[in-house]
Each structure stands twice: as structure tokens, then as C-alpha cells.
Amino acid sequence: MRIPSNAQISVAAAVFLVGAACFAGAAEISGAGATFPYPLYAKWADAYKKETNTGLNYQSIGSGGGIKQIKAKTVTFGATDMPLKPEELKKEGLVQFPTVTGGDVPVVHLDGVNPGELVLDGPTLASIFLGEVTSWDDHSIQKLNPKVKLPSQPIAVVHRSDGSGTTFIFTDYLSKVSAGWKSKVGASTAVEWPTGIGAKGNEGVANNVLQTNGAIGYVEYAYAKQNKMTYTDMINKDGKRVAPSAQSFQAAAANADWANAPGFYQILTDQPGANSWPIAGATFILMPATPPDPAAAAEALKFFRWAYAKGDKMAEDLDYVPLPREVKDLIEKSWAKQIKGADGKPLLD
Amino acid sequence: MRVASEMAIESAESRPAKDQLARVLLGFRLRDTAFRLLALASAWGVLILLGGVIVSLIAGSMPAIKAFGLSFLWTEAWNPVTEQFGAVAPLYGTAMTSLIAMVIAVPSALGIAIFLTELCPYRLRRPVGIAIELLAGIPSIIYGIWGLFVFAPFLQQHIEPPLIAAFANVPVLSSLFSGPPYGIGVLTAGIILAIMVLPIITSISRDVFATVPSILKEAAYGVGCTTWEVVRFIVIPYTRAGLIGAVMLGLGRALGETMAVTFVIGNAHKAGLSLLAPATSISATIANEFTEAVGGLHTSALIELGLILFVITFIIIAFARLLLVRLVRQEGR
Amino acid sequence: MSLYGRRRRRAQLYFGLCYLSVAIGLGWLALILGTLIFEGSRNLSASIFTQMTPPPGSGGGLLNAVAGSAIMTTLGMAIGTPLGLLAGTYLAEYGQHSKLSSVIRFINDILLSAPSIVVGLFIYEVIVVRMGHFSAIAGAAALAVIVIPIVVRTTEDMLLLVPGSLREAASALGLPRVTIIRKIAYRAARAGLITGALLAVARISGETAPLLFTVLNNQFFSINLNGPMASLPAVIFQFALSPYKEWQQLAWTGALIITAAVLALSIAARALHGKGQPR
Numbered sequence: 001m002r003i004p005s006n007a008q009i010s011v012a013a014a015v016f017l018v019g020a021a022c023f024a025g026a027a028e029i030s031g032a033g034a035t036f037p038y039p040l041y042a043k044w045a046d047a048y049k050k051e052t053n054t055g056l057n058y059q060s061i062g063s064g065g066g067i068k069q070i071k072a073k074t075v076t077f078g079a080t081d082m083p084l085k086p087e088e089l090k091k092e093g094l095v096q097f098p099t100v101t102g103g104d105v106p107v108v109h110l111d112g113v114n115p116g117e118l119v120l121d122g123p124t125l126a127s128i129f130l131g132e133v134t135s136w137d138d139h140s141i142q143k144l145n146p147k148v149k150l151p152s153q154p155i156a157v158v159h160r161s162d163g164s165g166t167t168f169i170f171t172d173y174l175s176k177v178s179a180g181w182k183s184k185v186g187a188s189t190a191v192e193w194p195t196g197i198g199a200k201g202n203e204g205v206a207n208n209v210l211q212t213n214g215a216i217g218y219v220e221y222a223y224a225k226q227n228k229m230t231y232t233d234m235i236n237k238d239g240k241r242v243a244p245s246a247q248s249f250q251a252a253a254a255n256a257d258w259a260n261a262p263g264f265y266q267i268l269t270d271q272p273g274a275n276s277w278p279i280a281g282a283t284f285i286l287m288p289a290t291p292p293d294p295a296a297a298a299e300a301l302k303f304f305r306w307a308y309a310k311g312d313k314m315a316e317d318l319d320y321v322p323l324p325r326e327v328k329d330l331i332e333k334s335w336a337k338q339i340k341g342a343d344g345k346p347l348l349d
Numbered sequence: 350m351r352v353a354s355e356m357a358i359e360s361a362e363s364r365p366a367k368d369q370l371a372r373v374l375l376g377f378r379l380r381d382t383a384f385r386l387l388a389l390a391s392a393w394g395v396l397i398l399l400g401g402v403i404v405s406l407i408a409g410s411m412p413a414i415k416a417f418g419l420s421f422l423w424t425e426a427w428n429p430v431t432e433q434f435g436a437v438a439p440l441y442g443t444a445m446t447s448l449i450a451m452v453i454a455v456p457s458a459l460g461i462a463i464f465l466t467e468l469c470p471y472r473l474r475r476p477v478g479i480a481i482e483l484l485a486g487i488p489s490i491i492y493g494i495w496g497l498f499v500f501a502p503f504l505q506q507h508i509e510p511p512l513i514a515a516f517a518n519v520p521v522l523s524s525l526f527s528g529p530p531y532g533i534g535v536l537t538a539g540i541i542l543a544i545m546v547l548p549i550i551t552s553i554s555r556d557v558f559a560t561v562p563s564i565l566k567e568a569a570y571g572v573g574c575t576t577w578e579v580v581r582f583i584v585i586p587y588t589r590a591g592l593i594g595a596v597m598l599g600l601g602r603a604l605g606e607t608m609a610v611t612f613v614i615g616n617a618h619k620a621g622l623s624l625l626a627p628a629t630s631i632s633a634t635i636a637n638e639f640t641e642a643v644g645g646l647h648t649s650a651l652i653e654l655g656l657i658l659f660v661i662t663f664i665i666i667a668f669a670r671l672l673l674v675r676l677v678r679q680e681g682r
Numbered sequence: 683m684s685l686y687g688r689r690r691r692r693a694q695l696y697f698g699l700c701y702l703s704v705a706i707g708l709g710w711l712a713l714i715l716g717t718l719i720f721e722g723s724r725n726l727s728a729s730i731f732t733q734m735t736p737p738p739g740s741g742g743g744l745l746n747a748v749a750g751s752a753i754m755t756t757l758g759m760a761i762g763t764p765l766g767l768l769a770g771t772y773l774a775e776y777g778q779h780s781k782l783s784s785v786i787r788f789i790n791d792i793l794l795s796a797p798s799i800v801v802g803l804f805i806y807e808v809i810v811v812r813m814g815h816f817s818a819i820a821g822a823a824a825l826a827v828i829v830i831p832i833v834v835r836t837t838e839d840m841l842l843l844v845p846g847s848l849r850e851a852a853s854a855l856g857l858p859r860v861t862i863i864r865k866i867a868y869r870a871a872r873a874g875l876i877t878g879a880l881l882a883v884a885r886i887s888g889e890t891a892p893l894l895f896t897v898l899n900n901q902f903f904s905i906n907l908n909g910p911m912a913s914l915p916a917v918i919f920q921f922a923l924s925p926y927k928e929w930q931q932l933a934w935t936g937a938l939i940i941t942a943a944v945l946a947l948s949i950a951a952r953a954l955h956g957k958g959q960p961r
């Protein structure tokens with residue numbers, strides 16, 4: 001073969017070096033999962049990068065996706081609103097801990113109806129999503145809202161098309177308040193919806209409801225607030241009318257017994273209390289007990305420790321409810337006990 | 350080649366020249382063989398690639414095939430909770446949207462092709478032809494967001510309510526146009542698909558129309574046919590096979606289209622009668638659910654859907670190519 | 683009315699419909715391009731290319747997406763073009779009439795029109811699961827699988843157009859086959875080969891489906907091939923389906939960028955090739 005010319009050699013060398021550089025690269029933290037906390041994680045990641053120059057790449061593909069990807073260990077951590085039960089955590093070798101709490105709110109798009117004007121209760125909400133109530137002027141909705149002028153418009157139901165913890169929280173609540181829902185549909189991250197269109201992510205549902213007149217959907221509260229959507233009030237377990245807010249989510253979370261829950265497994269729907277929001281939930285992080293990439297996992301834990309210490313204000317700005325300090329201490333202690341490197345030593349001191 | 354090289358070596362003037370020549374010629378032969386093997390290996394690579402796709406699809410679908418067998422094809426349920434999966438809703442959505450797309454696109458494409466070959470002034474032929482082919486160049490995600498943000502709201506506010514009202518009392522057709530006006534759904538997806546496959550069918554039809562020998566057309570004009578009659582009775586029957594091939598290629602594209610459909614089809618695992626209802630297609634289901642499918646059976650069911658799609662498009666495209674090849678051979682091109 | 687009058691009327695009717703089809707076809711094009719330009723150029727500025735994708739609620743740019751798309755397209759072409767070129771060369775130069783060649787041509791046409799989401803599934807099974815994580819390599823591989831059939835087809839068509847007499851003359855001068863192919867056939871078909879490459883680039887620049895489960899997406903700028911990377915189509919997909927106004931605006935701008943690039947490449951390819959693209 002001809003001896004390559006100098007030019008060709010140098011080009012090849014340059015390509016090789018660039019290629020090697022592209023393959024090197026610091027341990028980057030990658031996470032995937034729930035869309036519920038996505039606005040918050042994105043904001044935290046942005047601030048963290050400004051402070052420490054470590055990038056945290058979080059992709060909101062839905063809780064189902066987060067669970068799947070962390071089981072396959074294709075990401076550093078997974079995020080889910082549907083907590084895994086302790087047996088499953090043990091089986092998959094995963095560690096679970098919560099980051100913040102929030103709530104699902106029903107959102108509607110009706111001309112002339114403002115945020116908080118409409119109120120619904122559990123059984124009526126279930127009937128709407130079951131497709132049994134199909135028009136806005138149905139008497140079951142009118143009964144709860146005597147003062148609101150409801151149009152004779154067909155209800156356009158919007159639900160999630162992807163596997164979602166937001167869906168889990170919503171369907172768990174509906175299963176608790178409606179026997180019909182429980183038997184026909186059940187509770188999970190992805191269910192067989194009797195009616196309605198499916199949209200991707202909290203973002204997709206919000207977008208669809210905003211665009212479709214007569215629509216009703218369910219989104220995480222931060223999405224409803226940020227996009228100035230028309231949310232509805234709910235009648236809670238105590239029979240009282242509550243509006244979604246940091247206070248009503250906190251009231252719902254007040255009964256949670258984090259200390260005695262292995263894997264921090266707690267479901268916050270339909271909680272008692274006069275001020276409790278009925279569709280509240282916490283959002284969780286999943287990490288392997290023995291991470292395949294200890295450096296990245298340690299970086300991820302450092303990020304969460306930073307978030308627990310400094311991220312509360314950002315969380316409250318976005319209407320999430322930060323965890324109480326005692327719970328955060330419990331969580332950080334559990335890391336030392338549960339997440340270990342290959343040598344058996346805890347990853348984070 | 351060997352004889353020539355031997356002669357060359359013999360006719361070389363001196364011993365060293367002979368050796369050098371022999372070496373050079375050997376080098377030639379080795380390089381030729383090496384290159385030929387390299388090219389052959391690459392060609393085999395294409396074969397192995399397709400084989401790999403099919404094998405990996407089948408391997409991935411095995412759990413679902415074992416669990417559901419043939420009943421997968423006629424079960425409507427799609428329940429990740431109870432792990433019951435069936436392909437009816439995606440198959441129906443794929444079929445309906447492609448059908449609507451073909452019904453709209455084929456006559457329009459033929460019309461445009463006829464225009465370009467018979468009616469258009471010569472100077473305008475290239476620009477108009479290029480303009481139509483630009484439609485093919487627009488990436489499908491653009492069609493998706495245009496459909497979602499511009500077309501769907503337009504349909505929702507101005508077209509669907511009158512449609513629902515108009516057909517409300519017609520006995521059979523009312524079920525075709527029932528339900529709340531979402532704006533997105535089977536009809537919207539079908540129309541967007543029609544715009545996407547239009548340029549494919551048009552350009553192949555145009556090429557195929559150009560193969561008609563002018564002597565046939567002139568003979569028809571000679572006995573007094575109008576231009577339309579020439580098209581209807583000479584051009585189209587002559588190019589029938591090619592037109593069918595063009596339609597099938599367009600159909601293959603419509604069946605496999607992912608991004609545009611995912612945005613505007615509504616993602617509901619239901620196979621209903623109403624054209625205004627949301628539905629799902631095979632590729633939209635896979636695009637939406639694959640990264641989140643928890644549990645091997647869900648993933649496997651999705652891969653089985655991909656396998657079904659691949660098999661269907663394989664058959665249609667194979668048929669189309671065979672038809673087109675036959676037409677080309679007929680021309681002696 | 684005379685028979686001839688009826689026939690003429692019918693011809694006018696049908697041709698009127700043909701004119702209508704053309705008007706509608708061109709109308710769609712104008713509508714789509716018009717909306718794209720109108721919405722996309724609203725916040726078109728230098729910051730699009732200098733800032734990264736923002737978290738929800740803030741402004742930003744598309745730097746990481748554009749860079750990621752450029753990297754993966756280049757890599758996909760780098761992997762796919764040589765393979766496609768060699769395979770097409772085999773079909774045109776060595777195996778013109780063999781049974782193997784006709785099978786390969788047939789298979790190639792199938793791959794050419796296969797749904798790209800199936801390619802994404804294939805690469806997921808073969809590369810992502812093996813590697814254990816999403817990566818730009820997997821994305822580039824998926825794009826390469828789409829590039830190969832295009833390049834094979836255009837290479838074969840272009841090489842077949844080179845007159846055999848050129849090759850025979852070169853052979854008569856004693857050139858080895860390799861040199862004939864490289865110096866004569868490739869050089870003569872150069873314009874057509876570049877056309878094929880440009881068409882392939884245009885096609886993969888707009889592909890989204892194969893990237894969805896191979897390379898995921900990335901909020902930040904990254905050139906690490908071994909991890910998730912942003913790409914314009916994936917970013918558009920995510921941003922368009924969100925309710926945030928800034929994100930939707932960025933999605934339109936990104937859409938404008940992709941479409942402009944793809945159309946420019948297609949027009950350049952056509953200009954190079956002259957008459958029309960090979961089929």
C-alpha cells in the first residue's frame with residue numbers, strides 16, 4: 001500500500017485523539033423517571049451545575065421508565081412516584097428514598113370557569129374517568145356545584161399514555177373511593193383507561209387540556225400552577241372542601257410514619273384530616289444497593305445531600321412540599337447503611 | 350489477465366526488471382482480491398443486517414409469542430397491570446389511518462402526476478416538481494408539531510363540531526363521526542399521513558407516466574381522443590403495474606410512519622368506529638411506551654408489535670418492488 | 683349537446699380536478715413552510731446557538747441539541763457511508779448478474795423503506811442492552827443502519843451509469859481492477875455519489891424514532907460519546923409536547939433549523955445531480 005502522506009497521518013491522529021477525548025469524560029450523573037418532580041429536578045440540576053460544575057442529566061420519561069431503566073442499570077438513578085414495595089426492592093437490589101411531596105390536581109378547560117371555582121369529589125371523578133358521566137351538565141357535577149353555570153358540553157377526558165407515578169397516585173385514590181374503579185381498572189403506573197386520549201408526561205396532559213375545550217385531566221400541582229391552569233377543589237375524606245396548596249399537601253403528609261417504613265414506602269392518598277388534600281403523594285429515588293459505577297453514584301448522593309440542604313426554597317417556589325428535617329436525616333443515615341461500593345464500604349461518608 | 354501478465358513478464362528486458370514486474374503484478378492481484386473480498390463482505394453485511402433485524406425482533410418477541418400465541422392478533426385489551434396485551438387497537442389504528450391516507454393521497458397524487466406530465470407548461474415542470482418533492486423532504490417530526498399545534502386546533506374548532514352536528518341523525522354515518530371533538534384522532538392522523546405520502550406516489554407515478562411511448566399517445570390523438578381520454582385509456586392502463594407499485598410504496602411509508610402519527614393520534618388503546626376518536630398505531634404505541642415498559646412481557650409485546658409491522662411492510666414493499674421491476678423490464682430500459 | 687361537446691366537458695372537469703390537486707399540494711407546502719418560518723423565526727437569534735437547553739420556565743438555546751445532532755449525523759455517516767459504498771461497488775462492479783446480487787438488491791430495497799422505529803428497536807436490543815446504558819454510539823449506529831441502504835442504492839445506480847468503455851480502456855492499459863474502480867469509476871460518478879451522501883444526511887438529520895431509545899437526551903452540553911446526548915429531533919419532541927411557552931418556542935425554532943438544513947441539502951443534491959434523483 002502507498003505510505004500515507006503526512007497530511008493523512010496528522011488527520012488520522014487528530015481524529016483518534018478527539019475520539020479518545022469523547023470517550024473519556026467525567027462520571028456524569030444520569031437519571032430518568034417521573035415527570036411529577038421534573039420541573040424541580042431540572043431547577044436543582046441547573047443550580048447545582050452553577051455551584052459545582054457537575055452536570056446532572058435528568059430525563060422525564062415517566063415513573064415506569066425510571067423503574068425500568070434503573071432495573072436495567074442504564075442510568076445512575078431512577079425516579080418514581082409509585083414506591084416499590086420492600087420485597088421488590090430486595091429482589092432487584094435497589095434502595096429507595098423520597099425527595100419531596102406534592103399532589104395531583106384535576107384540571108379542566110371550561111369557558112367561564114376559573115381556578116378553584118369547580119369542586120369535585122372522589123366518586124364523581126371516578127365516574128367521569130370511567131366514562132359513565134359524559135357531559136359537563138350532568139346532575140352529579142351540578143349537585144356539587146350549585147352556583148356554577150355548567151355548559152352542556154361533552155367531557156373530553158385526558159389521561160397519561162406513558163407509565164407514570166402520577167397515574168399511580170391518581171388511580172390509587174380512585175380505587176380507594178370507588179369500588180367500580182377498583183374492580184374495572186385498578187391502580188398502577190399504566191392502566192387500561194376506559195375512555196379519553198392519552199398524552200405523554202405531565203407536560204403532555206397539561207398541553208392537551210390547555211388546547212381542548214371541555215377537557216379534564218390530572219397533573220402534578222407544579223404543572224397546574226406554572227401554566228395557570230384551571231384546577232378544581234376536592235372534597236376530602238373528612239367531607240371538607242380543600243384547595244390544592246402546599247398547606248393541604250403538608251396536612252396530608254403529616255400522618256406519614258417514615259421512620260418505621262422499610263424502603264420509606266408510604267402512600268399519601270385519601271388521608272384523614274380536615275385540611276388534607278386527598279390526592280397527595282411523595283416522589284422517590286431508586287438507586288442500586290451496589291452501584292456498577294460507584295463514582296457516578298457517589299456524585300448522585302452528593303447532589304441529593306446538597307438538595308436536601310439547600311434546595312428547600314426552590315422546592316417551595318415550585319409548590320412542592322420539602323420533607324421535614326428529621327426525615328432527611330433518616331434518609332442520609334440510610335445511605336451509609338444501604339448503598340455500598342464494591343468493597344463493602346459506604347459510598348458516602 | 351494472467352496470460353497478459355505472463356507475456357509482460359516474458360517480454361521484460363532484463364532479469365531484475367522481470368522480478369520487479371512480477372512483484373508489481375502480484376501486488377496488483379493481491380490488492381484486487383483484497384478489495385473484492387472487502388466489497389463482498391460489505392455486501393454480505395447488508396444481508397446480515399436485515400437478518401439481524403429480523404432475528405433480534407423475533408428473539409425479543411418470544412416471551413409474548415409464548416404467552417399469547419395467535420390470540421395476540423385479535424385481543425383488544427392492552428393492560429399492563431394484568432399483563433394482558435393484544436394488537437387489535439394498534440393494528441386497527443395503523444390500518445385506518447393508512448386507509449384514510451391512501452383514499453386522500455392516491456387521487457391527488459395521480460392528479461398532480463397527470464398535471465406534471467400532460468398539462469403543465471414545460472418551463473414550470475421542474476419547479477413544481479421540486480416543490481412537491483420538498484414535501485417529502487420535510488422531516489416527519491415537523492409534520493407532527495404542525496399537526497398538533499396548527500391543524501388539530503383548526504379541526505377541533507371549525508371542522509369537527511359541524512361534522513358531528515351534520516351527521517348526528519344520519520343512521521349509519523353518525524357512528525363514524527361521533528364523540529367529543531378532540532381535534533386529534535384517526536381522521537387528523539390520516540390527513541397528515543396523506544400529505545406525507547403524496548410526494549412519494551407523485552414522483553414515482555410521474556416517472557412511470559414518462560415511460561409511455563409517445564407513439565401510442567400520438568396514435569390515440571390521431572383517432573380524435575381528448576387529452577383526458579388519452580390519459581384514461583392509454584397512459585393509465587399502460588402503466589398500471591407501476592402505479593400499483595407507487596401506491597404500495599406510499600402505503601409502506603404510511604404504515605411505518607411514527608413521529609407525525611404519535612403527535613396527533615390521541616394514544617387510546619381502543620378500536621372504535623368513530624373517525625374522530627383517538628386511537629393508536631403500532632409505531633405510536635412503541636414510541637410512547639417502550640422506554641417505560643416495566644416487566645418483560647410488556648416490552649416483549651411491544652417488540653412483537655414491531656415484528657408485525659416489519660412483516661407487513663416487508664410484504665407490501667416486496668410486492669411493490671417486484672411490480673416495478675417487472676414494469677422496468679417491460680420497457681427494456 | 684353533441685357527443686364531442688360532452689367529451690370535452692368531461693376532460694375539462696377532470697383536468698380541473700388535476701389543477702385543484704396541484705393547488706392543494708402546493709397549498710399544504712406553503713402552509714407548513716409558512717407556519718414554520720413564522721413561528722420559528724420569532725426568537726431566532728445568536729443565543730440559540732450559544733446557550734444550552736433551559737429547564738422549564740427559563741429562556742435558553744439549542745446549543746447542545748445542534749451539537750449533538752451534528753456529532754451523531756457525522757458519526758452515522760462515517761460508519762454507514764464506507765459500508766454502503768463498498769456494498770454498492772460490489773453490486774455494480776463485481777456481481778452484476780449473480781443471484782446473490784439480486785437478493786442483496788431486494789433486501790436493500792426493503793431496508794430502505796423499513797420503518798425507522800424498527801431500526802431503533804434493533805439497536806436497543808443489540809447495543810444499548812449490551813452496553814448497559816444509552817449512548818451517542820448507539821444513536822450513531824441506528825443512523826448508520828438507515829444510511830447504508832441509501833448509499834448502496836445510489837452508489838450502484840451511479841456506478842452503473844459510468845460507461846463500460848471507460849473501464850475497458852483502463853483495463854487495456856494494464857490497470858488493476860482496484861485502480862480502475864477508484865480512479866475511473868468513482869471519479870466519474872463522483873457527483874452522483876456525493877448526491878447520495880447528501881440525501882442520506884438529509885434523511886438522517888430529521889430522524890427521531892431511532893434516537894428515542896438509543897441515545898435518550900441530555901439537558902446539558904456533552905460530547906461524551908459514551909453517554910446520552912441531546913439531539914435536535916429529540917429536543918423538539920420533548921419541548922413541543924410540553925406546556926411551557928419558552929419550550930414550545932424553542933421547539934419551533936429547532937424545527938425551522940432542521941427543515942432549513944434538510945431542504946438546503948436536498949436542493950444542493952439535486953443541483954449537483956442535474957436532472958432528478960435516481961430511483
